[in-house]
Amino acid sequence: MLLNLDHIAPKRLAAIDNDGKQVTYAEILRLADDITTQVTERALCFMMVDNNVESLTWVMASLISKRLVPLILNAKTDEALYKNLLQTYRPKYIWKAGTLQRTDYPIVPLHPNLSHLLPTSGSTGSPKLIRHKYENIEAAGLNISTFFELKETDRPLMVLPLYYTMGLSMVFSHLRVGATVLITNRSMTDATFWKFIKDEHATSFTGVPYSFQILNLMRFFRMDLPDLELLTQGGGKMPHDLNVEFAKYCRDHNKRWIATYGQSECTARMAYLPAKWALDKVGSIGIAVPNGELSLIDENGTPITTPHTEGEMCYRGKNVTMGYAFSLEDLTKGDERNGFIRTGDLAYFDEDKCYYIVGRLGRFIKLFGMRVGLDECEQIIANDCQTECACVGTDEKMVVYITDATKQQAVKETLVEKTHIVATSFEIRLIDTIPKNEAGKKLYSKLENK
Amino acid sequence: MNNLDKYNDIFAQVFGAKVEELGDSYSKENVSAWDSVHQLNIISLMEEIFDLMLDPEDIMACTSYNAGKEILAKNGIEL
Numbered sequence: 001m002l003l004n005l006d007h008i009a010p011k012r013l014a015a016i017d018n019d020g021k022q023v024t025y026a027e028i029l030r031l032a033d034d035i036t037t038q039v040t041e042r043a044l045c046f047m048m049v050d051n052n053v054e055s056l057t058w059v060m061a062s063l064i065s066k067r068l069v070p071l072i073l074n075a076k077t078d079e080a081l082y083k084n085l086l087q088t089y090r091p092k093y094i095w096k097a098g099t100l101q102r103t104d105y106p107i108v109p110l111h112p113n114l115s116h117l118l119p120t121s122g123s124t125g126s127p128k129l130i131r132h133k134y135e136n137i138e139a140a141g142l143n144i145s146t147f148f149e150l151k152e153t154d155r156p157l158m159v160l161p162l163y164y165t166m167g168l169s170m171v172f173s174h175l176r177v178g179a180t181v182l183i184t185n186r187s188m189t190d191a192t193f194w195k196f197i198k199d200e201h202a203t204s205f206t207g208v209p210y211s212f213q214i215l216n217l218m219r220f221f222r223m224d225l226p227d228l229e230l231l232t233q234g235g236g237k238m239p240h241d242l243n244v245e246f247a248k249y250c251r252d253h254n255k256r257w258i259a260t261y262g263q264s265e266c267t268a269r270m271a272y273l274p275a276k277w278a279l280d281k282v283g284s285i286g287i288a289v290p291n292g293e294l295s296l297i298d299e300n301g302t303p304i305t306t307p308h309t310e311g312e313m314c315y316r317g318k319n320v321t322m323g324y325a326f327s328l329e330d331l332t333k334g335d336e337r338n339g340f341i342r343t344g345d346l347a348y349f350d351e352d353k354c355y356y357i358v359g360r361l362g363r364f365i366k367l368f369g370m371r372v373g374l375d376e377c378e379q380i381i382a383n384d385c386q387t388e389c390a391c392v393g394t395d396e397k398m399v400v401y402i403t404d405a406t407k408q409q410a411v412k413e414t415l416v417e418k419t420h421i422v423a424t425s426f427e428i429r430l431i432d433t434i435p436k437n438e439a440g441k442k443l444y445s446k447l448e449n450k
Numbered sequence: 451m452n453n454l455d456k457y458n459d460i461f462a463q464v465f466g467a468k469v470e471e472l473g474d475s476y477s478k479e480n481v482s483a484w485d486s487v488h489q490l491n492i493i494s495l496m497e498e499i500f501d502l503m504l505d506p507e508d509i510m511a512c513t514s515y516n517a518g519k520e521i522l523a524k525n526g527i528e529l
Binding site: 189191210218 | 463464465486494506509512
């Protein structure tokens with residue numbers, strides 16, 4: 001049985017949502033049985049989900065039954081993208097608005113280990129999907145529940161989308177221990193969101209950097225939330241000062257602050273910074289999750305063993321997914337990674353083997369033969385000019401998009417000062433908003449880089 | 451720039467909205483891009499431009515162009 005769910009007390013609540021809907025562990029298993037009866041052959045199913053109990057129940061029941069292999073998508077997916085995916089993957093089933101429909105597409109073979117598919121984060125319009133196997137679900141459930149020390153009495157608040165790897169892994173790890181997921185589709189700036197967190201006595205909150213910017217703006221530090229015991233962050237690097245503020249608050253209020261690192265390609269979490277180091281090593285992604293292994297390699301693929309030496313970070317563990325799918329035929333493919341992945345992120349580790357991400361491979365340009373990290377420049381601008389930006393570019397020129405017209409001159413001056421590169425190499429452009437996906441990650445592909 | 455221009459400019463910055471679009475119907479219900487990220491940006495800009503510290507109640511209430519005006523009025527900013 002997936003995640004040993006049959007060992008959880010059947011009457012326990014698995015999830016509660018913002019509309020007051022609830023589901024028990026037994027009800028999820030019952031739906032899984034129904035699916036097994038109804039769906040006689042393994043088949044692909046597009047699942048158009050919202051952050052509510054019904055969607056969570058159907059996703060989990062499909063995974064348990066192993067008959068429906070879901071591609072988990074936002075119910076509000078752009079029409080053109082949805083049609084493109086439909087034509088590419090021709091699913092036998094579509095689950096939408098609470099009902100399972102059969103389509104006229106024929107049944108096609110699926111790899112026996114294929115559990116579910118997620119869109120690649122950050123890219124829209126692309127049919128590139130991530131192929132997960134059942135073993136990934138087990139590994140994510142085990143690893144994540146272990147390092148967060150999750151327990152049956154936990155009531156995690158889930159604001160991250162179900163179709164987003166970190167949201168989904170929250171479900172896996174909490175159901176594994178018999179906890180009750182508080183799933184919400186409300187905006188964090190909505191009063192009903194705050195009523196839900198208080199009324200349902202949420203014990204933990206998981207967010208991406210911008211979630212914590214909202215918490216801060218909502219005067220979170222002045223709120224009385226005695227049940228809230230754990231705050232966890234993933235989905236990119238937090239602004240340094242905000243990270244410190246949350247870490248200090250948690251230290252002073254007997255709560256845990258745990259920053260994490262992960263990728264969709266690895267069923268979410270791959271590293272975490274233990275709460276004891278939250279302040280001492282702020283900005284670090286910490287150590288590998290239990291049962292995982294981080295390492296660094298240099299440009300020649302040789303392992304790096306000296307602290308403070310930059311290299312490409314690699315990961316080994318059972319949560320590494322099988323690979324990508326670009327077409328229907330790819331769904332028959334087996335594991336192409338065998339538990340190992342090069343992350344594409346540049347990092348170094350310190351004396352305690354805590355890792356620090358310094359940039360992303362491919363996210364750099366060469367100006368006058370000098371390597372200039374785009375993420376590093378963004379960090380510089382964020383720190384020195386206190387403004388949001390997105391840096392893209394070619395080896396000719398860096399293009400910096402900012403939203404604050406008053407900062408144009410300051411941004412240019414800062415970059416020139418810090419990089420010692422001539423001012424004409426930087427073009428500062430104004431944009432209304434930096435394009436981002438729903439998880440708050442910047443969509444660089446939507447910005448003109450020339 | 452007078453205060454109203456500054457206020458309108460926030461919407462230009464956050465949504466790329468033109469002055470003509472702004473009015474009674476410019477709200478979370480009618481503007482599809484208006485999510486928590488945008489609301490966060492409106493609030494941040496309002497605080498920065500008018501040198502305010504808004505309450506969570508104000509932040510939650512800031513769901514339309516008109517509501518934002520009321521919040522400013524409540525905080526003593528004349529438009």
